[in-house]
Amino acid sequence: MSKNAFTWHGKAIQNRMQLAKRDVLAELAQGARDEAQSRVRVDTGFARDNTLALFPNNGSIAGREEKRQSSRTGYLVWRDSAATPPLDANTSAVMCAAIYAIFIEIRFPFLYPAALASVQRFSAIAGSVGSRHNLT
Amino acid sequence: MIALAVVRAFLATQPALTQVCGQRMYAGSNLPSSYRPEQGEALLFSVRGGQLHYSEMVKEPSVQFVCWAPDDVRAMHMAEEVLYRVLNGAQTATIASARQDGQPQGPFRDPTTNWTFALVFYDIKLKVRDRAASQGL
Numbered sequence: 001m002s003k004n005a006f007t008w009h010g011k012a013i014q015n016r017m018q019l020a021k022r023d024v025l026a027e028l029a030q031g032a033r034d035e036a037q038s039r040v041r042v043d044t045g046f047a048r049d050n051t052l053a054l055f056p057n058n059g060s061i062a063g064r065e066e067k068r069q070s071s072r073t074g075y076l077v078w079r080d081s082a083a084t085p086p087l088d089a090n091t092s093a094v095m096c097a098a099i100y101a102i103f104i105e106i107r108f109p110f111l112y113p114a115a116l117a118s119v120q121r122f123s124a125i126a127g128s129v130g131s132r133h134n135l136t
Numbered sequence: 137m138i139a140l141a142v143v144r145a146f147l148a149t150q151p152a153l154t155q156v157c158g159q160r161m162y163a164g165s166n167l168p169s170s171y172r173p174e175q176g177e178a179l180l181f182s183v184r185g186g187q188l189h190y191s192e193m194v195k196e197p198s199v200q201f202v203c204w205a206p207d208d209v210r211a212m213h214m215a216e217e218v219l220y221r222v223l224n225g226a227q228t229a230t231i232a233s234a235r236q237d238g239q240p241q242g243p244f245r246d247p248t249t250n251w252t253f254a255l256v257f258y259d260i261k262l263k264v265r266d267r268a269a270s271q272g273l
Contacts, residue, residue, distance in 0.1 A: 103247060106202055106255065107165045109184035116185050116198075 013135075020133040022056050025092035027125045028118050029053035032094035036114035040096070040104065044068035046079040047098040051111075054093040060086045063097065094118070139183055139197045139262055140164075142230050147179070150222040156214055167204065173251050177214050178204040184257070188264075194232055195262040203254045208243035215240035215254035223258055232261040 033053035040048050046068050052061070061084040068079050081097040094115060096105075105111055130136040140163035147153055147161055160178035162168060171178055179201060186197035201219060205211035226234045235258065242254030 100247065102244065102255075105184075106200060109200070112198065113185040116187070120187070 016133045016135055020129050020135055022089070023129045023132070024122075024126050025090075026053070026055045027129065028122065029055060029092035029094050031121055031125070032111075032114045032118035035117050036094055036096070036110050039108075039110035039114060041108045041110070043070050043072050044077060044079055046081075047096055047101055047104055050081045050097040050101075052084060052095055052097060054084055054087055054095060056087055056089045056092055058084075058087050060084055061097070063099075139186075139195060139199070139260070140181065142262055143181060143199060143260065146226065146228060146231060147222065153179070153218055153222045156218050171204070173204060173206040176206065177210060179214070179219075180204065186259075189261070193264055195264055197260055197262070198237065199258050199260050201256050201258065203242075203256065205252055205254075208252050211243045211252045211254040212240065215242065215256040219256060230263055232263050234258050234260045 030053045033051055036051045037048050040051060042048050046066060063081045063083045065078055065080050067076050069075070070077050080099045082099050084095060084097055085093075087093060094111065095101075096111060098104075101111070127136065144161060144163050148159070153161075157177040157179050160171065160176065162178065162180050163182065164180065165182050167178060167180055181199055181201045183197045184200045186195070188195055201215065203211050203214040203219065205214060220236060223234050224236050237257040237259050240254055240256040243252050244255070245252060
């Protein structure tokens with residue numbers, strides 16, 4: 001008669017996978033933010049500085065108003081940002097909180113190409129996060 | 137093959153669209169300086185990104201349509217109804233498929249001119265070249 005025993009690591013692996021998922025989502029958002037910040041057309045820099053990576057379980061960030069100098073006209077101008085949405089555990093995002101971001105995006109797209117570039121790096125990010133969490 | 141030229145050529149032959157905006161269909165990111173909303177609807181479209189399919193047989197641009205109109209309802213009607221009817225699911229010798237990406241957005245007001253527009257995006261697949269021809273068959 002043989003004796004067999006096994007140790008169940010399911011819970012530990014599940015935890016590691018949760019952490020890995022969070023890290024993959026965060027890295028996708030960070031990559032998209034960096035790319036978007038490098039692409040956005042700059043006048044006062046407000047849109048660039050308010051291009052944000054939003055991470056899983058992030059709360060909302062309030063909108064604000066700021067005075068900036070326009071590099072085009074030299075004048076001081078008011079710039080407003082909108083509140084960011086709170087995210088659940090399965091979502092990350094890149095957004096530009098400047099309320100006029102849509103008017104930049106439709107003439108000089110910077111968010112969409114950045115998001116697309118980030119998604120195309122998904123396999124590489126998932127692979128490196130997976131090995132960091134000993135999942136590969 | 138230039139994606140915008142293909143899209144422009146296709147749209148220009150669609151009566152449902154030309155009835156609404158005539159020949160005011162412009163590829164690019166700016167309207168012509170002569171355009172005024174009183175003239176009626178206008179369609180401005182550009183590629184905002186995309187990729188080449190790994191087979192290199194199909195281009196997959198994401199095309200942004202900015203629907204300008206004299207008022208909010210007409211702008212949204214063009215984005216939601218007219219363009220959807222004309223473009224969603226379209227297939228031709230050069231267009232492999234066209235699918236609306238998300239819901240139309242708007243209406244918006246241009247901060248400089250205060251003119252109304254609505255936005256809608258399409259994922260369009262364009263046949264770069266015929267597979268058989270490329271393989272010398």
